[in-house]
Amino acid sequence: MQDLRVIKTKMTIENAFAELILEKGLDAVKIVDVTNRAKVDRHTFYRHYKNKNDLMDHMIADFFGEFAELIEKQPPFSIGYQSSDKLTQFLINDLAPFISSKQHILRVAQQELSATFSKVSRQNIRDTIHQKLDADTPEIEVYIIIGICTALMQYVVDHKTTPTKEAVLKTLNDLNAFTTLG
Numbered sequence: 001m002q003d004l005r006v007i008k009t010k011m012t013i014e015n016a017f018a019e020l021i022l023e024k025g026l027d028a029v030k031i032v033d034v035t036n037r038a039k040v041d042r043h044t045f046y047r048h049y050k051n052k053n054d055l056m057d058h059m060i061a062d063f064f065g066e067f068a069e070l071i072e073k074q075p076p077f078s079i080g081y082q083s084s085d086k087l088t089q090f091l092i093n094d095l096a097p098f099i100s101s102k103q104h105i106l107r108v109a110q111q112e113l114s115a116t117f118s119k120v121s122r123q124n125i126r127d128t129i130h131q132k133l134d135a136d137t138p139e140i141e142v143y144i145i146i147g148i149c150t151a152l153m154q155y156v157v158d159h160k161t162t163p164t165k166e167a168v169l170k171t172l173n174d175l176n177a178f179t180t181l182g
Contacts, residue, residue, distance in 0.1 A: 010048055012038045014059050017052070018104040026052070026112045056112070063105050064124045070098055071128045087145065088172050091152060096162040099153050106157045125149050144175070 016037035020029045029052060035045050049055040074090050099106065109121075126146050133142060155163055 006048075009040060009044060013040060013045060013048065014055070015104065017055055018059070018108045021108045021112060022104070026056070056108075059105050060109055060113075060120075063102055063109075064121075064128075066098070066102070067124070068128045070094055071132050074132060076132055076134055087148075088169060091148065091172070092165050092168050095149060095152060096156070096168070099156045100162045103156050103160065106153060110157055121153070122146065122150060148172075148175075 013034060017029065017034050020033050020037060024033075031042065031045055031052060034052070034055075035042050038045075049058065074094065075086055126142070129145055129149065130142055133145070152163070152168075
């Protein structure tokens with residue numbers, strides 16, 4: 001287990017970095033700006049990160065690591081009628097709050113690494129979710145669940161808030177009705 005002081009310091013640096021990127025853009029942000037905003041010494045920054053690109057890489061890797069841990073804790077889910085409640089509960093109670101707490105990282109990644117981040121995030125989400133589904137889950141269902149998760153992430157980034165429970169439930173019910181038509 002990592003020292004809580006180290007965790008807090010890294011969070012402070014990451015938050016300062018994210019704020020500055022959203023204000024100025026990645027290229028304009030200097031390490032001194034980050035250390036001043038975070039109120040930490042330069043040496044403290046370099047104890048944890050090589051440079052600002054290393055910091056960005058750590059932030060994104062941490063996000064996907066935490067996402068994988070979140071998925072790992074869930075029971076298997078699908079969009080089928082019998083198990084859509086598990087997916088709904090996961091989206092509302094677990095994924096939405098997680099994304100909301102990480103929205104600064106998502107906004108930064110989208111702003112600075114849009115095409116690359118989009119491709120990497122879809123692949124990470126696909127790989128993580130695919131491991132959680134039953135082996136006989138149709139491939140199209142995997143893509144629909146990935147789409148729902150990425151759409152929820154995009155919603156939080158665009159609106160800076162999570163959708164209401166009612167909106168998520170209505171959307172999933174509409175999707176479930178659509179998938180049971182055939």
